[in-house]
Amino acid sequence: MPKGFLTLFLAGLLWTATASAADSAIKVEKAWARATTAAGATGVVYLTLVNGGAEADRLTGISTPVATAGMHVMVMEGSVMQMRAVDALDVKPGDSIEFKPGGLHIMLTKLKEALRQGDQFPIALAFQKAGIIDVEVKVLPLGASSYR
Numbered sequence: 218m219p220k221g222f223l224t225l226f227l228a229g230l231l232w233t234a235t236a237s238a239a240d241s242a243i244k245v246e247k248a249w250a251r252a253t254t255a256a257g258a259t260g261v262v263y264l265t266l267v268n269g270g271a272e273a274d275r276l277t278g279i280s281t282p283v284a285t286a287g288m289h290v291m292v293m294e295g296s297v298m299q300m301r302a303v304d305a306l307d308v309k310p311g312d313s314i315e316f317k318p319g320g321l322h323i324m325l326t327k328l329k330e331a332l333r334q335g336d337q338f339p340i341a342l343a344f345q346k347a348g349i350i351d352v353e354v355k356v357l358p359l360g361a362s363s364y365r
Contacts, residue, residue, distance in 0.1 A: 241347035242270020243308060247364040248354045250325070252334040260284065260325035260332050262340060262354050263316045263364070268308045276306040278343035284325035286340065291319050318362060332356045
C-alpha cells in the first residue's frame with residue numbers, strides 16, 4: 218500500500234470521528250467540580266447529559282489527565298448510603314440525565330494536584346455512537362452544591 222494513501226486514509230478516519238462527535242445528538246451541559254484541599258485527594262464531577270437525537274447512545278468510559286475517573290451512583294441500602302461503580306450508562310432519545318450530589322457522579326481518584334476554585338480541566342466522555350466528547354469542567358468553591 219503506498220505511503221501517501223495510508224496517510225490520506227488515516228486522516229479521513231480521524232476527520233470522520235471528529236465530525237461525528239462534533240455533530241453528536243449528545244450534549245453535555247453544566248460540567249462542574251468542587252475545589253479540593255490537596256493533591257491525591259478524591260474529587261467529583263457533576264454534569265448533565267442531554268440526548269436530543271432519535272437514537273439511544275451509551276456512555277462507556279471517562280478519562281481526564283488530572284486523575285483516574287469512573288462513574289458511580291449513591292444508593293440507599295436500608296438506612297445506609299452506599300456508592301456503587303457504574304460501568305456504562307444508556308442515554309435514550311429525549312433523556313436528560315443529571316449527575317448530581319447524592320446520585321450519579323464521576324469520581325476522580327488519585328488527583329495529580331488539588332482542584333482550585335476558578336480553574337478548569339478537561340474530561341473526555343466516550344460514547345458508543347457519538348465517539349469522544351471533550352468537556353471543560355469548571356471548578357467551583359469547596360462547599361458548592363450546584364452549578365453557578
